[in-house]
Amino acid sequence: MRRLPHPATADLDLAVILHALGDPVRLEIVRRLRAQPDVTCAPAGLDIPKSTLSNHWRVLREAGLTSTTVDGRQRRMRLRAADVDSRFPGLLDALTDRAALTDRDAPTDRAALADRVVHGTALTCQEVMNQLLAGAGDGRWLELTALFDPDAVAAFPFADPAGPLPRLLRGRDEIADRLRSLSELGLQVVAGDARMHAAGAGCVVTECTLLGRLPGGSTWPALPAALVTDVRDGFIAAIRGYFLDHPRYPD
Numbered sequence: 001m002r003r004l005p006h007p008a009t010a011d012l013d014l015a016v017i018l019h020a021l022g023d024p025v026r027l028e029i030v031r032r033l034r035a036q037p038d039v040t041c042a043p044a045g046l047d048i049p050k051s052t053l054s055n056h057w058r059v060l061r062e063a064g065l066t067s068t069t070v071d072g073r074q075r076r077m078r079l080r081a082a083d084v085d086s087r088f089p090g091l092l093d094a095l096t097d098r099a100a101l102t103d104r105d106a107p108t109d110r111a112a113l114a115d116r117v118v119h120g121t122a123l124t125c126q127e128v129m130n131q132l133l134a135g136a137g138d139g140r141w142l143e144l145t146a147l148f149d150p151d152a153v154a155a156f157p158f159a160d161p162a163g164p165l166p167r168l169l170r171g172r173d174e175i176a177d178r179l180r181s182l183s184e185l186g187l188q189v190v191a192g193d194a195r196m197h198a199a200g201a202g203c204v205v206t207e208c209t210l211l212g213r214l215p216g217g218s219t220w221p222a223l224p225a226a227l228v229t230d231v232r233d234g235f236i237a238a239i240r241g242y243f244l245d246h247p248r249y250p251d
Helices: 014-021 024-035 050-063 081-087 091-096 110-118 125-138 141-147 171-185
Strands: 066-071 074-079 148-155 168-170 188-198 203-213 223-232 235-243
Touching: 014 024, 014 050, 014 091, 014 203, 014 223, 024 050, 024 074, 024 091, 050 066, 050 074, 081 091, 091 203, 091 223, 091 235, 125 141, 125 188, 125 203, 125 223, 125 235, 141 148, 141 171, 148 171, 168 171
Parallel strands: 148 235
Antiparallel strands: 066 074, 148 168, 188 203, 203 223, 223 235
16 A cells, blocks of 8 residues: 655645636535545546546645545545645635635625615626725725625634734624724735636635735735635625735834
């Protein structure tokens, strides 16, 4: 019995994982592995040609999402959920089971939603993210409150307590308070090289590089980031931000 090579937990790379899960077939494989974490073939319910499936398993293994053990002619694939979660807390939940972040049946602001629908302004996932990034880049933080569901959750697992973002905000009111503080600072956060990937219905992953600016001209260094955003009925229901370094207030 031998195990095929895969990256160590400490070497898991967020961009590589997001690229691997950008393919809808691989995302569905990982979703099904959450319920069936150890398989010797395709997860139940997936009808994929063997050659195509082998390539998907290779990409998932090289990204560190799965491990493969070879025993004679049999290969056993296992989801490395604990390893991924220890490196990027909540990422798999955000991408494969977004109900873990927010109650999918929670009531939304129906009056605001009705107004959007009547005026033909209900937003898609990509449109919501474009508005969010544009508003942050211009420092229009107070306007962004309207993009969030009343029960929205914003999570930043690696946030520095001394920085501008707490690790968890629950509800539009808490999010609005944080946006207000950013507005009072006059902070602008520009997202460069933004790339968006659909991760299932209602979910978009945005990879970008963030640059913070204050009115006096001070900035923070470019900060690679990934934002996993769950949009329901045109509102942000949950957003989880991962940074490759701690976001701090610009000097």
